[in-house]
Amino acid sequence: MKTERETIMVFTGEQQSSMARYLQMKRQIRAPRAAGLIAYSGTQGSYAEEACIRFFGDDRLFIPHKSFGDVFKTITGGGADYGVVPIENSTTGAINENYDLLIRYQASIVGEVLIPVHHCLLGVPGAKISDIQSVYSHEQGFYQSRDFLSKYPEWALVPYHNTAVAAKMVHDAGDKSKAAIASRRAAQIHHLDVLAGPINGADNNTTRFIVVSRMPENRPGRNKISLRFTLKDEPGALYHLLGIFDAEHLNLSKIESRPIPASQWHYQFFMDFIGDIDEDHLDAIIGQVMAHTRSFEFLGFYPHG
Incomplete structure (x- = not known):
């Protein structure tokens, strides 16, 4: 009698397209490159730059x-060998824009790094909290520091696309009434004073950054897989899919649903799982997953951070 893994599976047209993309991805796997250029969003002193240094070292x-x-x-x-972007925060959750960009640009996750987040209120030298009238930061910085900010309802909160860029702007403005929410490292680099901090509510606030590349890589210690899929429209579809991971003794570290913009009341799922998996075992698992999904994207196979 055949086991579930050995059962012959018949795929629909959309499933066949998903399998073709997966097999094409496997053919593109390469050894890790000697990184020369690494792209990131922000400026010096940003958490993303810290993630770059943590993953690649400071000689890149x-x-x-x-x-x-x-x-x-x-x-x-x-234009660069790798990119480093945040994908989720332990307090505020997923950064959905970067999930969308992963799919749009068909990039591969080849690594991850976890960076503790310690936001501080930064001002120009000589500024005091009583001088502050407006505060600049990324929206995530505002949200993660909301308990502290609630004590100063008179402050105008001005969103910026990056915390460290906000710190640089405050330095360049030279105005005691302006402050930024960013890291202590941003304060050192941009010559600002720390007026208060850390001000984010959660002591263990951490951002998970992913390292992305044009091509998948065979990095030593790969044990984490990231997927994106949509389910068949049938009873128990998610239940049966999750049963695969239980049967294979794999640790499901993340699953999140998001609406599909062009399909009302239909959802896509993003999933991460961890396990001691070789190539043949992974192929078998992917085949089983595809049997329970309508569409499927393999986002990466990389070492758990």
Whole structure:
């Protein structure tokens, strides 16, 4: 009698397309490159730059970009070897824009790094909290520091695309009434005073950054897989799919649903799982997963951070 893994599976047209993309991805797997250029969103002193240094070391050339989209354009266009972007925060959850960009640019996750987040209120030298009238930061910085900010309802909160860029702007403005929410490292680099901090509510606040590349890589210690899929419209579809991971003794570390913009009340799922998996075992698992899904994207196979 055949086991579930050995059962012959018949795929629909959309499933066949998903399998073809997966097999094409496997043919493109390469050894890790000696990184020369690494793209990231932000500027010196940003958490993304810290993630770059943590993953690659400090002897590489890190190229700042104004947006996450610019990072993906650069790596897929060959302007950098790797890109580093945030994908989720332990307090505020997923950064959905970067999931969308992963799919749009068909980039591969080849690594991850976890960076503790310690936001501080930064001002120009000599400024006091009583001087502050407006505060600049990324929206995530505001949300993660909301308990502290609630004590100062008179402050105007001005969103910026990056915390460290906000810190640089405050330095360049030279105005005691302006402050930024960013890291202590941003304060050191941009010559600002720490007026208060850490001010984010959660002591263990951490951002997970992913390292992305044009091509998948065979990095040593690969044990984490990221997927995106949509389910068949049938009873128990998600239940049966999750049963695969239980049967294979794999640790499901993340699953999140998001609406599909062009399909009302239909959802896509993003999933991460961890396990001691070789190539043949992975192929078998992917085949089983595809049997329970309508569409499927393999986002990466990489070492758990």
